[in-house]
Amino acid sequence: MLTAGVDIGGTKLLAVAATEKGEIVAQRRQPTAAGPDAILSAVATVVADLVADEPSIAALGVGLPGLVDLEGFVHFAPNLPGFVGVAARERLAATCPVPVVVDNDANVAALGEVLHGAGRGRREVLVVTLGTGIGGGLVIGGEVHRGGYGFAAEIGHFTVDPDGPPCACGARGHWEAIASGSALGRRAREWAARGEAPNVLARAGGNVEAVTGHEVGQAAAAREPDALAILTEHARAVAVGLGGLINILDPELIVISGGLIDLGDSLLGPLRAVLPEYVEAADRRPMPPVVPAALGEHAGAVGAAALARTLLPAR
């Protein structure tokens, strides 16, 4: 029996039909439509299309970037304009031929990595998405921890420096604001403006304002020392928050996903080196391994399909 998973991103919609082992047997990809009506209609259409090809699809899981409560009601989704106060699950259930569950996109991506990716076989996993912002998912006892109201795992949003830079959420000095991919770009521009990142700056045509994490990654791949030094500093910013999360949650494994995993060991190496400094009694306890995600852009859709299995009676 198959399930369908749909990952609604800010720019693209990815839909899959997957087996219980997470194998993708069919997929569809299209640009994300504009507005909740068009998006929900597109989901219903693409799922009907998948079901036509794969009639054994028995349930649908959907992930989207927003505050989704336990009923699949979307309270707020800053990256999906208009998606405020939308009963997404209820509306999809009315138009789809199979039962539907809706969750936050980072939650379903975390579930995908734990069940079918880098976290296979683990039950206590922290998935950290280092991208434009910092998102993630907490897998506890093998299931995604959604919290009392469905809003858990906003793991980028805790204060690590009251004098730190502003966060996209409006607060100041959140972990996201110092350790995300956007923060890496800002950090690199600061180094470049101080004249300390000549190789990185050269890759941006000598224009400080044009420097982003992308140029840091290119220079790091070429083992250029300024880029590696920037990443060592950035790794410490990642470790500050990640160490706190280890103290709070004690995961057995940490999976890093998001755009920054393209940096590979240029980032993960220094991160692993400094992380114990931020973990209480690190020399008296097992430290969780820190590994890159395995499913890439399919994590969300595959995880949404896995979440849909919780709707099936046979489970």
Place this chain on the structure above:
Amino acid sequence: MLTAGVDIGGTKLLAVAATEKGEIVAQRRQPTAAGPDAILSAVATVVADLVADEPSIAALGVGLPGLVDLEGFVHFAPNLPGFVGVAARERLAATCPVPVVVDNDANVAALGEVLHGAGRGRREVLVVTLGTGIGGGLVIGGEVHRGGYGFAAEIGHFTVDPDGPPCACGARGHWEAIASGSALGRRAREWAARGEAPNVLARAGGNVEAVTGHEVGQAAAAREPDALAILTEHARAVAVGLGGLINILDPELIVISGGLIDLGDSLLGPLRAVLPEYVEAADRRPMPPVVPAALGEHAGAVGAAALARTLLPAR
């Protein structure tokens, strides 16, 4: 059928026999012995004594202040000298007539509050102990979250200010270092040294170094404005970390325990007022109520007795 619960504190040992409703039918209290051998021997003796009075005791739960892994092995316990690398559960099982489980004291206290105290009926609860340090417990799905290795819920130990004061754990600027009872004392001394806490200072005999949270509490009870202002500032320090934990965990209820709850609404009032400033999208989601603990000093022993029920086949 009864279970026994023992809370081994740094200074006293409290043992109870409790019903499944958390009613205490017998209790024993004694000073904590010195060293692991004497402590474990005292636990065995007190439990044998309880069992002699209450033969229906069918299991034993023990809480102690330290890093206790999932096997009941104590890796580190700074407040119980000598308790390093001690197979506490195994050794107690060899001398006690009933099955034994051992956990961290804050974890069992959290379980006690959730099952039989301020958190009754809730399944997603964050218990925060504001005392000399900050401890706590995470109750997820109605059970204490122990993490991958047993060390979860060291919730006082994440960086909230890299330039903040040193933490008892050796790090700098942890939440505990700015928001614990000890931190309240330091804050009050700073106010007193600046001449901004005349009433609090008077209660310490005019000696700045003698000011502690105790004098702040006395002055606050008398509604003296300097004490109330210190508590308003301290409430913000509590809110910085607590708001982050809400973003990460999304509890449906927050229970505050520890010595600082004696401050009552002088602290909880301003805390409730500023907490939404530290919670993402606070105006678009339910905020968890913040309530004081209900079981007082019995939370740990009652919770340990409740944990012991997980050992019973009938469960």
